[in-house]
Amino acid sequence: MSDYVEWIQEILTALGYDPGPVDGVNGEKTDAAIRLFQKENDLAVDGQVGELTHSALLLAHSMVDLKLDQDGKLVLKDFTPDEFTCECGCGLDICDRLKAFAQRLRDQFGWPLVISSGARCPTVNEAVGGVPDSCHLTGHAFDAYFPGQMNEEVINQMADYAISQEIGVIRYPNQLFCHFQIPLRNEIIY
Ligand SMILES: [Zn+2]
Ligand SMILES: [Zn+2]
Structure with missing residues (x-):
């Protein structure tokens, strides 16, 4: 379990993806949601939240609720x-x-x-x-x-x-x- 994974899951949920429960565990659903987010944002689809994916998540999240x-x-x-x-x-x-x-x-x-x-x-x-x-x-x-x-x-x-x-x-x-x-x-x- 990790706070960082939890943070990623929260953002993905807010963005309308389905990473499964927000539990800090990088399971199958979370991995699939990260990959889908990467695909839709023209990022390398590897299921890893590196610098680029991290920034894209932050950017997308900053535009939510507007x-x-x-x-x-x-x-x-x-x-x-x-x-x-x-x-x-x-x-x-x-x-x-x-x-x-x-x-x-x-x-x-x-x-x-x-x-x-x-x-x-x-x-x-x-x-x-x-x-x-x-x-x-x-x-x-x-x-x-x-x-x-x-x-x-x-x-x-x-x-x-x-x-x-x-x-x-x-x-x-x-x-x-x-x-x-x-x-x-x-x-x-x-
Ligand atoms: Zn200035
Ligand atoms: Zn002017």
């Missing part, structure tokens, strides 16, 4: 669509995976989360002093903080949660916010 509106846009419980778009009104948006992460981060801490910067077109990125290759430019980053709650400990907890979800993070302890991004990254900038 609602789409009639235009196929993600509907979040605590955020309006314009909270993540470029501030100039050009319509540039961040990716769904990061939006879903923002909602989970909010749920995890239970506090309102302010998105201080989402997607940025080149004009806006330059105006706010963003680096030329910023992930904000492609909609793969957002900056956020919990008003009135921020300190170094909370920043570290936010970063730990991001890493656990395979989301990259840059901590800004002096400015009391975190930058979240895809791809993975883990840095502190003072």
Whole structure:
């Protein structure tokens, strides 16, 4: 019996696969469910949860329970669509995976989360002093903080949660916010 197998079984169940009972035992049904998941996600079908399958499971799980509106846009419980778009009104948006992460981060801490910067077109990125290759430019980053709650400990907890979800993070302890991004990254900038 293993906690890791149990975790895999929980995710597979949530995703609608049938790994059998969540008992931490990698039996026939769990093996079949892992293989089916791998097949449907274009992964090597070997029944082993290596790095790629692990990431695919996390990604698929982060998209579970999310609602789409009639235009196929993600509907979040605590955020309006314009909270993540470029501030100039050009319509540039961040990716769904990061939006879903923002909602989970909010749920995890239970506090309102302010998105201080989402997607940025080149004009806006330059105006706010963003680096030329910023992930904000492609909609793969957002900056956020919990008003009135921020300190170094909370920043570290936010970063730990991001890493656990395979989301990259840059901590800004002096400015009391975190930058979240895809791809993975883990840095502190003072
Ligand atoms: Zn813009
Ligand atoms: Zn940022």
